[in-house]
Amino acid sequence: MMGGMPRSIAPKGRTGRPPLTSRAQILEGARRLIDRDGWEKLTIRRLAAEIGVGATTLYHHIRSKDDLLLLLLNDYAERFERPELPDDPRERIVVTATAIHDALVAWPWAAEILTVDGFVGLLDESALWLVEGLLAGARDCGCDEEQAVHVFRSVWYYTVGEILVRAHSGHRRGGEGAVVTREPSFSGFDASRVPHLAAIGERWPELAARDTYVEGLRALVDGLLARTLPPGG
């Protein structure tokens, strides 16, 4: 109805109505929207408006919003600066995993798609080299293929969990709160039933807020490799 002219003349041999919109254009608009208004404002309708097309038109270029985010992830991964990898293969695993982690922290919108089915299979080569780096490190530590995949998956689970918990942190519920659901009270623990929790008490929020990702990662990797190497390794 209001659509302008087709952006470019139809390439020869192309039948059908010429597209007004391209996927690249959509990604560009999405990036712009995120940079300008924040990723929470990235909705299908806003994005369509930003580009100047109808909302449902986008679904001819992307499968779903999740797919859009996946596309975006691969897009950002391309610009991602690769960390320098140390010589020690175990340390390579840690550095690579940390690089993935830090990237995901920097792209909070990615949290919504970290768990999509077959995630690894949906990654571009611009992101896959990180997976490859993890596998390579594991193999260089003496793992066979199967063990290397196990290392990757364990590290991935740990990382996904940390990222997702982190992403939902700071959403304090309720304010002055209805009478409805009790407030989280760390001081009211029953010392006879949960003595350790009671002992920690109000210190919990502070302890839980600490960034211990790398620490836990190192422990995990050490534990994983210890089961692969001969005890003297």
Added chain:
Amino acid sequence: MMGGMPRSIAPKGRTGRPPLTSRAQILEGARRLIDRDGWEKLTIRRLAAEIGVGATTLYHHIRSKDDLLLLLLNDYAERFERPELPDDPRERIVVTATAIHDALVAWPWAAEILTVDGFVGLLDESALWLVEGLLAGARDCGCDEEQAVHVFRSVWYYTVGEILVRAHSGHRRGGEGAVVTREPSFSGFDASRVPHLAAIGERWPELAARDTYVEGLRALVDGLLARTLPPGG
């Protein structure tokens, strides 16, 4: 408009319109709905219909759907059968974490709230003893309070990640699929850029489908405790 009489005569001294609905009633309806139609069918409107009240009425008894699920989680936790804990404190950690894990696998709807802010603080004592068990095991392994919380959090991240990835598994996207987004292809990896991935190739889905939770958990716990105990421990 259509509401029946108040379920019970107003308890003395209670002012205001007598409630038609109770939170217990809501939880009951939710459990019934989940058992009968599956947890995907648990929506606010359906639940309200199941109980026989208006949809928005529920919001006077629960804060949000997430809160409802949290309430449900605590509710289910009450019926939860406690595992027998072994003597070895390290093994107690593993068994307790596995108990949490298995419970969450059995309650797939819980996946939606695992990452809510301050999760632990929103748990009942019926669920908290599991957290306590983890902390107790860690302390019995020689951790101080701070280290015990670190052990808990690391195990929690790993568990949450595994559960969430698992919960989203098997959502094959697209069927015969539009031209829009490429299919996940594990055979098409570029062997020169991602040699290890290419070597694994089509074996990936099979390897990724294996249940390695406990294996990874053991590795994680070993790695965590190794940093606490003196090297000879």
Added chain:
DNA sequence: CCGACTTTTCGAACATGTTCCGAAAGTAGC
């Protein structure tokens, strides 16, 4: 019995992701 106050109920409305389907705008063959 009446007005003030309190609590609960619920219909209307909103923003969201997404599907459906008819209209628009081209090419290909005649």
Added chain:
DNA sequence: GCTACTTTCGGAACATGTTCGAAAAGTCGG
């Protein structure tokens, strides 16, 4: 130019979680 055929476009509609505001149904003090 006309009729297929193909592809893209986009408005209407749906289900979802949630907010708002007004009406309902009680208690309490007089």
